[in-house]
Structures are given as structure tokens and as C-alpha cells.
Amino acid sequence: MKMKTNTTPPGSRSRLWMAVPAIAFGGIGIELLLMSAGFPYAALAGIAGCVIASFILFYQAYLKPRRDIVSLFVPLYAVLIFIVPNDISSGVIVQAFYAATITLLAVRLEKLFNAPKQEKKTMKQMLNEYIARIEPFLAPIDEETGHLVAQALLTYKFELYGNAAGKIAEALARLDTIAPHPGTLERALLILRERAGGFAESRVITSPEHTFMKEDYDALAIRLRPDQIESPAALDLDNALILLYAVGIETSPDDEQALEEHQRFIVQILESYKNKLTA
Structure with missing residues (x-):
């Protein structure tokens, strides 16, 4: 599962798009001048302008962080319309219509596809960023x-709730x-001790x-708005498990490998909040 966070750099803000109408309509203008002078191959100037402008539009689209499929295929349309033999006229009217169309595409591309592209961040990356964020909190431990x-968390994960309570008591001391x-x-x-005790006695709490307090907010991994919280007790337990994992893996080298082997357990907790974290 992923969530949106990082972005790629924005596309070029150059005036490259202006070359599209300039060359397309410029070629048509040259064609009209050559036609008035009686040049027999005057139409080639207009065709060349449209085809070249199409490739410039393709290059403009290729540079953008978000890709516009229509603009990327414009050179193919130009070849099919103006170069490959067909029943479509390649006269001035068709050229003008085509030049106007790719001009609109160039403007649309510049306005709509120049925004930074949002990338996806995995829950594992979010976990790593959370651990890095609370590094000052971990320093005194x-x-x-x-x-x-770490042992308290692992024994809880293995459903050894009585042992987990003992480890938690030692850690608290x-x-x-x-x-x-x-x-x-x-x-x-x-x-965690309260929840482990409940499981050990087969009772539902x-x-x-025990709950987290307002001053704990910055040290928690899952931080939701009040209207997003369905079960405060479940959220507190999930935040406690993630925090204990972060403490164990960062401060206990002897438990690092064991905790990494059970990292999926913590990642699944984060994944269960994916929609709310990305809202």
C-alpha cells in the first residue's frame, strides 16, 4: 500500500510551447506567399511546418513530469495525415485546422501537465521516516x-501475554x-501491559x-484528526506497538534482526490507516 507524499521536480517553465504555433502557422504563411508567387511545391512549406511543430510538441510533452499521451502521439498523427498517402486533403485548410489543434494541445500541456507529479510512498518508508523523526526522543534510552x-513487544507478538507483562514491568522499572x-x-x-493482561485473562478491555496524552502527539506514528478516530483505544494500542518497535530496533542491536523479521506486523498496522493518513 502506498500513500502520497514526495513529488518530482516541476516541469520546465520555458516558452517552448510557443514554438508550436509559431512554426506551424509560420509554415502555412510561407506556403501562402509561395503560392502567390506561383511556386509549384508551396504546400510543402505548410506541411513541413505542421510536422516539425508536432515533434516540438512531442518534445515538450516528454519533458513534463506528467505525461500527456495525446501530445506524445501527435507526430504519428502528423505523419499519417501529411506524409502517408491517403484520401485526406493536405491543403491549407487542413493545415490551418491541424495547426490550431496542436496549438491548443501545447497550451493545455503547459497549463495542466506542468505541475509536480506526486509520487507514492510505501508504509515501510513511512515507518523509516517516523523512526528518523523521533530520533531525539530515542537518544536517552x-x-x-x-x-x-523489544522483548516485551516480541513476546506480545507471539501471544505470550504473561511473559510480555513481565518484560513490560522490567522495562517500566x-x-x-x-x-x-x-x-x-x-x-x-x-x-501494552493493560492489553496483554486482558488477553491473558481472556477479557475484553x-x-x-492508560491512554496517550496530548503531549505525546509528536512522538506518535499515526496522528489523526478527532473526526477520523473510530476507536481511541485501538489507535492508542497501534501507536504503542509502533513506538515500541521503533525504540527496540533503534536502541537494542541484539534484537534488531528479530524485529526486522516481524516488521511486516508493524507495516500492516500502518496500512490499516492508509486511507486516513492520505485523506
Whole structure:
């Protein structure tokens, strides 16, 4: 799954498009002058102007970050109309109509296809960007605490809820030795412990005691508007799992490989919010 974020550089803002009507109508003008002088092959000037202008339009379209299929195929139309033998007249009227058409295409291309193209970002990229964003938050967390956090997350993932609660208790005790006190991480562990305890006792927690607070917002991966939140408890749990993953993989080298093997679990959480994150 993907979401929109990055953009490619915008297309050229040059006046290349002006060459299309200039050459197309310029060729027709030269044709009319040659016809008035009695030149037998005067029509070639108008035809050449239309064909050359078509290739310029193609080049203009090729340079844009967003591609216009119609403009890219214009040279083919020019060849079929003016060069390949057919029943279509290649006289001044047809040339003028064709020149007007590609002029409109050139203007349309410049106005509608010059905007930056939005690229897609995978949820894995979003996860990596989130981890980079909270790097200052991760800095005070030592390796031992990170290991306990990673083990708490992994045992929860393996549905060993009793063991997960024990690891969480150890991690919470370690947090008391860290300054400044990582309150957001503490709340993430408490949220997970409460949920693990519920699963261990086969009970459903509808009104959790522990939740994230307003000051935690910047350290969370999934940040939604109030009207987008269907279940605050589910959102808190998902944010807690992602935060614990980020802490473990960044601060506990011993658990890095194990966490990477279960990265898909975290990515799937992000994917479940894809539509809301891209709204």
C-alpha cells in the first residue's frame, strides 16, 4: 500500500510551447506567399511546418513530469495525415485546422501537465521516516532498556501475554533511571501491559485505564484528526506497538534482526490507516 507524499521536480517553465504555433502557422504563411508567387511545391512549406511543430510538441510533452499521451502521439498523427498517402486533403485548410489543434494541445500541456507529479510512498518508508523523526526522543534510552522494550513487544507478538507483562514491568522499572523521563514510552508500555493482561485473562478491555496524552502527539506514528478516530483505544494500542518497535530496533542491536523479521506486523498496522493518513 502506498500513500502520497514526495513529488518530482516541476516541469520546465520555458516558452517552448510557443514554438508550436509559431512554426506551424509560420509554415502555412510561407506556403501562402509561395503560392502567390506561383511556386509549384508551396504546400510543402505548410506541411513541413505542421510536422516539425508536432515533434516540438512531442518534445515538450516528454519533458513534463506528467505525461500527456495525446501530445506524445501527435507526430504519428502528423505523419499519417501529411506524409502517408491517403484520401485526406493536405491543403491549407487542413493545415490551418491541424495547426490550431496542436496549438491548443501545447497550451493545455503547459497549463495542466506542468505541475509536480506526486509520487507514492510505501508504509515501510513511512515507518523509516517516523523512526528518523523521533530520533531525539530515542537518544536517552539505553541499550538494556531498549532490549527489554523489544522483548516485551516480541513476546506480545507471539501471544505470550504473561511473559510480555513481565518484560513490560522490567522495562517500566528501568525507565525510572532515565532522565529526562520518557513519559510517552512509559504510557506506551502501560497501554501494552493493560492489553496483554486482558488477553491473558481472556477479557475484553473496552475502557482502558492508560491512554496517550496530548503531549505525546509528536512522538506518535499515526496522528489523526478527532473526526477520523473510530476507536481511541485501538489507535492508542497501534501507536504503542509502533513506538515500541521503533525504540527496540533503534536502541537494542541484539534484537534488531528479530524485529526486522516481524516488521511486516508493524507495516500492516500502518496500512490499516492508509486511507486516513492520505485523506
